[in-house]
Amino acid sequence: MQYSDKVLKHFKNPHNQGVIKNADAEGQVGNPVCGDVMKMYLKIRKQKTENRQQEYIENIKFETLGCAAAIAVSSIVTDMAKGMTLDKAMELTKDDVIKELSGLPEAKIHCSMLGVDALKEAIKNFKNQN
């Protein structure tokens, strides 16, 4: 299986790995087929703009029990989502993630879904609580 240099870089040196204590929201997803599990923690900042209140991802961390692609996906998704509004982050797709990683092998496409799903799960949980 051939991984891009970018996947290998994020796998060997993942960004934003760990836990946020007192996170504003958490989201966890698992893939029943491969058994991989991904959890994301969000710290949200609310900021008033001229006519409405925006909510930003101020900090984001992940814990992933999974394959090399799942680790690389977690790392890049957290990099991409940091600083985004919740609305923008909800628009992220697996194709955005795959593009940002300069591609993923066909057998590893589902790993990119896990990253996007964990992020969206955390955002949904935040919206449900607030």
Ligand code: FES
């Ligand atoms: Fe399932 Fe990577 S093999 S998330």
